[in-house]
Amino acid sequence: MPIDFNALKTPAPTSTALTQPFWDAAAQGRLKIQHCEDCGKAVFYPRPICPHCWGKRLVWKEVSGKGRLKSFSQVHKPGHAGWLPAAPYVVGLVELAEGPTMLSFILPGAQPPRAGDALQLAPTAIGGRVLPAFKPVETATEEEAAMSTETKDGWAGVVKGRPQVGAFAERTRRTRASDIEAFTDITGDRNPLHYDRALAERSVFGKLIVQGGVTSGILNALVAEDLPGPGTVFLEVAWKFVKAVGVDEEITGRVEVKEVRPDKPICKIETSVRNGQGELCLTGTATVFTVPLQGA
Amino acid sequence: MSRARGAIVGIGELKPQRLTSGVTTLEMIAEVSRLAVFDAGLEPGAIDGLLVGPQVGETPQHVPATIAEYLGLAPTMANVVDLGGASGAGMVWRAAAAIEAGMCETVLCVLANNREEAAPRSPNRNPIREFDVPFGASGANISYALLMQAHMAQHGSTARDFALIAAAARANAQLNPDAIFFGKPADADAVLASPMIASPLHLYEIVMPVAGGEAVIVTSAERALSLPRRPVHLLGAGEKVTHRAVSQAPSLTSGPLKSAMARAFAQSGTGVKEMDLLSLYDCYTIMVATTIEDAGLCAAGAFGAWLRDHDLSHRGDKPLNTHGGQLGFGQPDLAGGMTHVVEAVRQLRGDAGERQIGKAGLALVTGNGATMSEATALVLGAG
Structure with a gap:
């Protein structure tokens, strides 16, 4: 017999004026949490100040429910x-x-x-x-799920094995003038924004900047070296270059696994590159394929 | 190795009991304090510092003053230490620090609790009460079950790996007649056969709540020289507090003890491999597993293999919780954490009787409170 959860005599939340919007939304079948307008982070449980930056500009937002x-x-x-x-x-x-x-x-x-x-x-x-x-989230009917357990592991032979959803990796390096020349050697991109300091300084960037490929290149290293690891190639990327990176700047790339296919060595990852001040320079997602390099 | 930062010169312990009737916590504090002061060869008047726990049922506020008055003390330093299971270890370094600061010379650190049949539930209105309890998560069992499940998912550790910890605690308790599980050994099969409380946590992997009391006397290393007991020196300490609710934990598989232990080792100029005794806080089996890994005794996720490679008994190569741990001794509420201090003092003095370890120069003591949230580590050395 199914249990009537609503008939349980369970303890009620001890709400306060501050936390009431959470429970009001809950009563309507919605999930709202605070977001900090100062640091951009989401906050749970509700507080009068942001626990990340101590800012006070907290606003209630409905979340995706995922x-x-x-x-x-x-x-x-x-x-x-x-x-x-x-x-x-x-x-x-x-x-x-x-x-x-x-x-x-x-x-x-x-x-x-x-x-x-x-x-x-x-x-x-x-x-x-x-x-x-x-x-x-039911990804497959029970029948399909039963079948998929019989099919072979799509990640067999992958050097670092099947990644976990939520796993992440980071890498940091400092850009150099020689990066620009190396990238020109590869591509022929001689954009004056990378070479003409006076012109670059008068531009919207206000400084000599490295090619976007130099910035995003750290993500190539991340997926190929760290996560999912050796054998990984990009199948698809969706990147926004939101801030230019100059020469002699520290950049930190980050990848986080969001979805992993069990049947094939393919996963979706969230990608970002931040500068030394923690400002987002590149943001987006990618789909990667990891070639099994070990004899299966 | 570094100099002594203070010395433990007296210990007191009450035999744990499942229930008490008509006994107040204040009465038990008095009994165990007396044991510790006399063990140290001191007169009560020598006590000029007092550290107590927050849970004295008879008085929600003014706890140190109430206890000082009850014991006839007039301390020049008095405070509550409120770090859950880390309170006992937390008291020891605070006592030494207060002595170094010139505030007092000899500190009574005491924790005790009665246990009546119908204990009133506390009127909590904290975030756990608001955001965990309505969803069906009341009490520490579920929080530690979540930590254990996360360890299994991340590292592939097995139910049997964890059961070995409870079995070792029960085995060691067979040499401690005061332990609540004295005469009641349980091997790993028995642990796995005990009722599932909150998966993957079995009943025998959870401490038994008992009434009891523990106290230690801390004084300066210099003063310790004039007292009858062989002193046990505080060589290093570390502490860290990171969160309260399990949902807010920075990591489910590594805790604040990692940095607390690192500080204690750095302060004392020692390393974990030099420890002759591991006196590790064990409210649940998962707490010992995580502490073994965070201490650097093995790689993250490898505690199961480590347990199989080592003998945790007093005769073994890695004596761990020779008093039976709280899993074997029982958990007298906040005093449970102090059992790990008291046992380490016994061993380092050479007073542990038939469970005395061979070489007894250095001991690691850990304390843990809430849900792997409040952490204190001590390195103690035989004086």
Whole structure:
């Protein structure tokens, strides 16, 4: 018999005036969290100041409702008697696509939960109130899932193996004038913005800048050396070059795995390059393929 | 190795009990304080510093003054240390620091708790109560289950790897007649057969709550020379506090003890491989696993193989929680963390009786509070 979660006598949230917008949104089946207008980061749980930068310009925004299961537990002996009729039930740590992690109730899916599962907001009436619970995103029907477990591991033979969703890697280097010349050697790009200092300084950039390929090149190194690792090539990229990089500037590239195909060594990654001040210079996503270099 | 920053010269411990009836926490604090002061060969009047825990049921505020008055003390330094299971270890370095600062000379560090049948629930209104409890997550069991599941997912560790930790604690408890699980060994199969509480956490991987009390006396290394007991020196300490709710943890598989231990080793000029005793806070098996890895005893994720390569008994190559740990001894609430200090002092003095380890020069003591949130590490040395 399915459990009527709404009939449970579970503890109600102890809301305050500050946190009330979270619970008001929850009651409407929505998930709203604070965002800091000063540092741009999402904040959970609600606070009067941003815990990242201590700014006070916090605004409430509805989130995408997408998340990833960082960890979970099937609770057999609840800590509160009100939950006894529902046991065993699953709670999990949900890393929201916007960044922060919240604890939530995880509705059962077709398969037992696994760390790394993609989740979707699933507002659920529990204990007489609607709470922002989550459910697994069913990527395939049960039949297909059963079949896919029989097919071979698409990442067999990949040097560093199958990456985890949420895994990330970073690399830092300092740009040099010789980068510009090397890139010209490869491509023939002799744009005066890279060579004519006086002209470059009068331009919107105000300085000599390196070619975009020098900036994005750090991402080639990241995917090929670190994550997913040796054998990786780009299949598709969607990059915005939002700030130019000058000569003798420190840049830090970052890749984070967002989706991993089980059947083929293909994953989607989030990519960024920041300068020494932490300002975003390149942002976007990419799809990469990792050639299995080890004899399968 | 660096100089002594202070010395532990007396210890007191109450035998843990499942329940008490009509006994106040203040009464138990008095009993265990008396044991520690007399063990140190001191008169009560010698105590001029007092560090206490926050959970004294009879008085939510003015805790040090209430205890000082109850014990007839007039300390020149008094404070509450509120770091959960790290409070005991946290008291030891604070006592030494207060002595070095010239505020006092001899400090009583005491934690005790009664345990009545119907304990009232605390009227929490903190973020955990608002944002975790309504979703079905009440209590530490679920938080540590989440940490354990994350370790399994990230490193492929197994239920049996964790069960070995509980089994070793139970085995060591068979040499401690005061331990709540004395006479009740449990091997890894028994741990895995115990009821699932919150997956992947089994009942025997969770400490048993008990009533009890622990106290230590800290004084200067110089003063220690005139006292009867062989002093145990504080050689280094480290501490770090990172979060409270498990959802806010910076990492689920490595904790603040990592940097706390690094500081304690740096201060003391020692390394983890030199430790003759590991007295590691063990509220749950996952806490020991993470501490072994964070201490650098093995690579991240490799604690299971490490456990199989080492003997954790008093006769073994890596004695770990020779008193049975809290998993074997029982957890007298905040005093549970102090059991790791008291056992280390016993071993370093050579007073551990039939469970005495061979070479007993250096010990690592860790404390941990909340959900791998509050961390204190001490390096202690035989004086």
